[in-house]
Structure formats: structure tokens, C-alpha cells
Amino acid sequence: MFKKTTRKATIHSLTVKRLKEELIEGLSNSDDLTIKIMHLQGKKILLAFFSENISSDRMSEEVLTPLTNRVLDLSYKSLYSTLPVSNINVTNLIDEVLMGIIRGHVYLFIEGDPFGLLLDVADIKSRSIETAESESLVYGPKVSFNEKLENNMSLLRNRVNDPRLKMEKLEVGNRIKTIVYITYIQDIADPTNVETFRQRLNDLEVDSVIDSTLLAQQIEDNSWTLFPQYVVTELPDRVSLALLHGKIGLLVERSPAAVIGPSSFFSFFETTEDVYLRWNLGSFLRFIRMVAIFLSILLTPAYVAVLTYHYEVIPSSLLISLGSSRANVPFPPVMEALLLEFIIELLREAGARLPTKVGQTMGIVGGIVIGQAAVQAGFTSNILIIIIALGALGSFTTPSYVMGAVVRFIRFPIIILAGMFGGIGIMFAFCFLILHLLRLTTLGRPYLSPVYPFHLSDLKYSLFRVPPQFLTNRASSNKPIDSNRIAKKQKKQYADIDE
Structure with a gap:
């Protein structure tokens, strides 16, 4: 097992000179470390900090000015109660002192005292609060988390x-x-879910957690699956809605996104916009997304299977059109489909990595030029171009970027199976996917909840929406302590003003 490295030495009875050596050694003799030694009332005072991590104005107003103007007793107890710093920690552990300095605190130590003070005057640089980029919305709050x-x-x-x-x-x-x-x-939150999160975080043995997306991967139930098991969002209102439904959120230092769990398969096809729109429109949009994802996975493999093994299911008029469009194509349908899918993925990846305006132009112009040139050169048929485009559009309707990438990835093995075994290959792939999803869990809860295990009352929170007066209870699949949301009261009927 990986052993944690901490320095348990204390500053008890250390001189200022010896403490200075300990700090310099502990922080690798870094050139940006500032250590000041002051002489006040016959005592030596050490101040240690990284100048780029603190606010110079707060340092002057809240630490230096009150310190130099003191006429009372100079001790850590007196300073703790009188310094106008909002957050002060008392410590005598060297490792806590080092971490505090790294996080933007000023360490104040008076020679002869058994403890020192970590004064929070941090000014960590971060971008301002902006609108969400990866989860764009038309309705509802658009403010997003940032790295602070x-x-x-x-x-x-x-x-x-x-x-x-x-x-x-x-x-x-x-x-x-x-x-x-x-x-x-x-x-509201189930204590079992909270304890599971707590245990997994405490048991985590890693060098570092750079971002919330990495943390979500490190505490997953199954690290081998393609499917994400926690929703990672940059929207505060999505986290607040999840908390009110009995879920749990993780806020990670230096990360502009939060982790939500437990998250079912259907959580990745929901947006907060569904809640802000009227219930019937929200249900319609969710239905569109689910159908789009199903078609995105099925359309291209179905094309390959039908043209390779199942000509009899194609109407004769359409079969003539397909035959004429593929007359000059030298590849079998499976190679033709894989080639176009690969080109689409290249265009998507290139558009995502290029600057915004250039990326949009690259995607549009590249798709038109390459598609038209491929048809004219006889590499593919017109009908497959349409099918591939519809499949790509369907994958982009997924609100979750990770789930959209999963959908695009699993198309490739299904296309290969369709080319090898036809419709039987497609059915085998779908059965395998369903069995795999049935076995998955998220924070110990079923991944396909509320479809499996089936909870009829919870469907209104996942597959569709209902009028607000029917949302009286929280989803039982989250095991909430307080399951009641609103009182079940009959809506009052008001008479028309002319009556």
C-alpha cells in the first residue's frame, strides 16, 4: 500500500532561526518564499509566506499595521483574538504550516510560544464568474463554477x-x-450514500487529484466500463437541484466543475433547461434526445447489415436507388461506413481543438467538401452520407460531452459486428450493452434506475416530466430521508371574473 508522507514534527520550543531553516528545507529552498524576522517588544517574530499568493493590501492592513501598533501583550493567544483576519488557524505542526503557506496563508510565529498562527490573507488568482461553456442553456441561470x-x-x-x-x-x-x-x-440525503462517498475519498491513495473529472474516475464503482458513473457539471443550479432530490455533490479545489452522485444512465440525458421549460416541452425534448441517441447508434449499423445480408427488407424502389448510388463504390458497406465514420470523428476532433471561429468553419466547410468529393470519387454513396450525418447529429444532442463520446465510440464495434453477422450482430451488441448496463452501479445504486429496478413513481424525474402538482415526493431510488417535496393539496379552482 502507498504510504502517506507527512511531517509530524512540531514547532514546540523551536527558535526563530531553527524554524526558518525548517521552513526553507520543507519548501525546497524556493526562491519565491519570503521570510521576514521582526523585533517587537524584545521578542523575535517570524513571518513566512509566498508573496504571489497573498494580498499585499490585506497583509498590510490586517497583519503588519495591527502588529506594529500593539501595546498589549504579544502572544499567539492575544493575536488570535485581536488581529482583524477572518480566518486564523492555531497550529504547531510543520506539515500544516507548509500546506498553509502554499495555500496563501501567512505564518506568524513568536519565539518562545508553543504555537504559531496561520493567517488567511490569500489572493489566489482565478478567472471571474462567467457563463457556462460546455453546458449551454437558453432558459435558466447561466452562471458557472470557476477554479476558486x-x-x-x-x-x-x-x-x-x-x-x-x-x-x-x-x-x-x-x-x-x-x-x-x-x-x-x-x-434529505441518504446517510449510506454520504458514508460511501466519505469512505472512498478517505481510502483514495493517489499522488494528487488535479480535477473533479479525475476524482470521479478514481472513485467509480467500475473503472473498466466506457460509461460515466457520475455527472460532472459546471452549473451551480444543476447541483442545487440534485441536492434537493437527495443526491450528493463534490466540490473540488482548483476545479471548475462539481461531481454529482449517485447518477443513473438517464441523468446524462437531462438538462436543467428541461425543468425551466413547461413540463410537456421538457418531456418532448427528453424524448427527442433518447430517440436521437438510439438512432445514432442504430442507423449506420442497420445500413451495413441491410446492404450486406438483408436486401429483402428494402422496398424495390429504394433498392434501385441504393444500387445506383453504390454502383461505383469499390468497398463493401462495412468498409465504406467505417471510413466515413472515421472522417467525421477527424473533423469533430479538429474542430474542437481549433479556435472557435476557425473550428466552426473547419467543421462546416470540411464536411461539405470532403463529403461531396467522396461521393464524386466513388468512395461512398449519397445515402450513407445522409445516414452518417444524422447519426452525428444524434450524438451531439446528448447534454453530457462524455456520454456523447461514448455513443460515438460504441458505433464502431457495432458496425463491425453488423458487417460480420448482419442483424444478428446488431442484436448481439444491443443485448451485450443492456446486460452490461444492468450490471453497472453508481455509488452502489443500480445504474439503470428507475427502469431497473422498476420504480413507476420515479419515471417522472428521469424519462419524462409531469405537471408540478404531481411532484409531491422525491425519487425513491435516491433513498431520501425526507421524501416529501410539497403537500398534497387540491388546487383551488377560481371562478371566472365574469361569473
């Missing part, structure tokens, strides 16, 4: 202003310490 943990916590607190909202702090990583907050509503 304090901002993300504030955004979430602002939306879930419930005194029972709890944020539990943990540290993850052996070499690079990363703060992770488990956030949930105490009287």
Missing part, C-alpha cells in the same frame, strides 16, 4: 440557502493536497 473553491461554495450556498446544507471538508492526495467538500442536505 470559495467562489463555488458561495454560488451553491446562495442557491441552497437551507441551514441543513452541510459541507464536509476532506483532503485528498498524498503529495499534492487537494481540498474536497462533500455537500448534501442533512435531512
Whole structure:
């Protein structure tokens, strides 16, 4: 087992000179480390910090000015109660001091005292709060998380202003310490889910957790599957809605996204926009997405299977059109389909990596030029171009980028099976996918919930939406403590003004 490396030495009875040597050694003699030694009231005071991580104005106003103007007793206890710093930690552990300095704190130590103070005057550079980029919306709040943990916590607190909202702090990583907050509503979230998250984070043995997407992969139930098991979102309102339904969120330091669990397969096809729109429109959009994903997976393999093995299912008028369009194509349907799918993936990846305006032009112009040239050169047929385009559009309707990538990936083995065994190959692939999804779990909960195990009352939170007056209970698949959302009251009927 990987052993955590921590320095348990304390600063008890250390001199300022010896402490300075300990800090320099512990921080690798870094040139940007600033250590100041002051003499006040006959005592030596050490201040250690990274100048680029602190606010110079706060340092002057909240630390240096009150310190130099003091006429009372100079001790860590007195400073703890009088310095105008919002967050002060008392510590005598060297490893805590080192981590505090790295995070933008100023360490203040008075020679002869058994403890020192970590003063939070951090000014960690981060981008401002902006609109969401990966989860674009037409309706609803568009503000997104950013890389500063304090901002993300504030955004979430602002939306879930419930005194029972709890944020539990943990540290993850052996070499690079990363703060992770488990956030949930105490009287709603299932304690078993909270304990499972807590245990997996505490048992995690890794050098570092750079981002929430990596953390989600490291605590998954099954690391071999293609399918994501936790929703990773940059929208605070999506996290707040999940918390109100009994789910749990993870806020990760230095990450602009939060992790939500447990998340079922259907969670990756939902958006907050479905909630903000009227219930019938939200249901229609979810239905469109599910149909689009099904067609995205099925269309190209069906084309390959029909042209290779099942000509009899094609109407004669359409068969003539297919025959004429493929008359000059030298490849079998499976090679033709794989070639076009590969070209589409190349265009998509190139468009995603190029600057926005250039990427959009590349995708549109490249698709038109290459598609037209491929048809004229006899590499493919017109009908397959249409099918491939519809399949690509269907995969792009998925709100989750990761799930969309999964859909595009699994098309390739299904196309190969369709070319080898026809319709039987497609059915084998679909049966394998269904069995695989049935075996998957997310935070110990069934991945296909509420379809398996079947919960009729929970379908209105996943596959479709219903009018608000019927949303009286929370989804039972999340095992909420408080299952009631609204009281079951008969809606009052008001008479028309002319009556």
C-alpha cells in the first residue's frame, strides 16, 4: 500500500532561526518564499509566506499595521483574538504550516510560544464568474463554477440557502493536497450514500487529484466500463437541484466543475433547461434526445447489415436507388461506413481543438467538401452520407460531452459486428450493452434506475416530466430521508371574473 508522507514534527520550543531553516528545507529552498524576522517588544517574530499568493493590501492592513501598533501583550493567544483576519488557524505542526503557506496563508510565529498562527490573507488568482461553456442553456441561470473553491461554495450556498446544507471538508492526495467538500442536505440525503462517498475519498491513495473529472474516475464503482458513473457539471443550479432530490455533490479545489452522485444512465440525458421549460416541452425534448441517441447508434449499423445480408427488407424502389448510388463504390458497406465514420470523428476532433471561429468553419466547410468529393470519387454513396450525418447529429444532442463520446465510440464495434453477422450482430451488441448496463452501479445504486429496478413513481424525474402538482415526493431510488417535496393539496379552482 502507498504510504502517506507527512511531517509530524512540531514547532514546540523551536527558535526563530531553527524554524526558518525548517521552513526553507520543507519548501525546497524556493526562491519565491519570503521570510521576514521582526523585533517587537524584545521578542523575535517570524513571518513566512509566498508573496504571489497573498494580498499585499490585506497583509498590510490586517497583519503588519495591527502588529506594529500593539501595546498589549504579544502572544499567539492575544493575536488570535485581536488581529482583524477572518480566518486564523492555531497550529504547531510543520506539515500544516507548509500546506498553509502554499495555500496563501501567512505564518506568524513568536519565539518562545508553543504555537504559531496561520493567517488567511490569500489572493489566489482565478478567472471571474462567467457563463457556462460546455453546458449551454437558453432558459435558466447561466452562471458557472470557476477554479476558486470559495467562489463555488458561495454560488451553491446562495442557491441552497437551507441551514441543513452541510459541507464536509476532506483532503485528498498524498503529495499534492487537494481540498474536497462533500455537500448534501442533512435531512434529505441518504446517510449510506454520504458514508460511501466519505469512505472512498478517505481510502483514495493517489499522488494528487488535479480535477473533479479525475476524482470521479478514481472513485467509480467500475473503472473498466466506457460509461460515466457520475455527472460532472459546471452549473451551480444543476447541483442545487440534485441536492434537493437527495443526491450528493463534490466540490473540488482548483476545479471548475462539481461531481454529482449517485447518477443513473438517464441523468446524462437531462438538462436543467428541461425543468425551466413547461413540463410537456421538457418531456418532448427528453424524448427527442433518447430517440436521437438510439438512432445514432442504430442507423449506420442497420445500413451495413441491410446492404450486406438483408436486401429483402428494402422496398424495390429504394433498392434501385441504393444500387445506383453504390454502383461505383469499390468497398463493401462495412468498409465504406467505417471510413466515413472515421472522417467525421477527424473533423469533430479538429474542430474542437481549433479556435472557435476557425473550428466552426473547419467543421462546416470540411464536411461539405470532403463529403461531396467522396461521393464524386466513388468512395461512398449519397445515402450513407445522409445516414452518417444524422447519426452525428444524434450524438451531439446528448447534454453530457462524455456520454456523447461514448455513443460515438460504441458505433464502431457495432458496425463491425453488423458487417460480420448482419442483424444478428446488431442484436448481439444491443443485448451485450443492456446486460452490461444492468450490471453497472453508481455509488452502489443500480445504474439503470428507475427502469431497473422498476420504480413507476420515479419515471417522472428521469424519462419524462409531469405537471408540478404531481411532484409531491422525491425519487425513491435516491433513498431520501425526507421524501416529501410539497403537500398534497387540491388546487383551488377560481371562478371566472365574469361569473
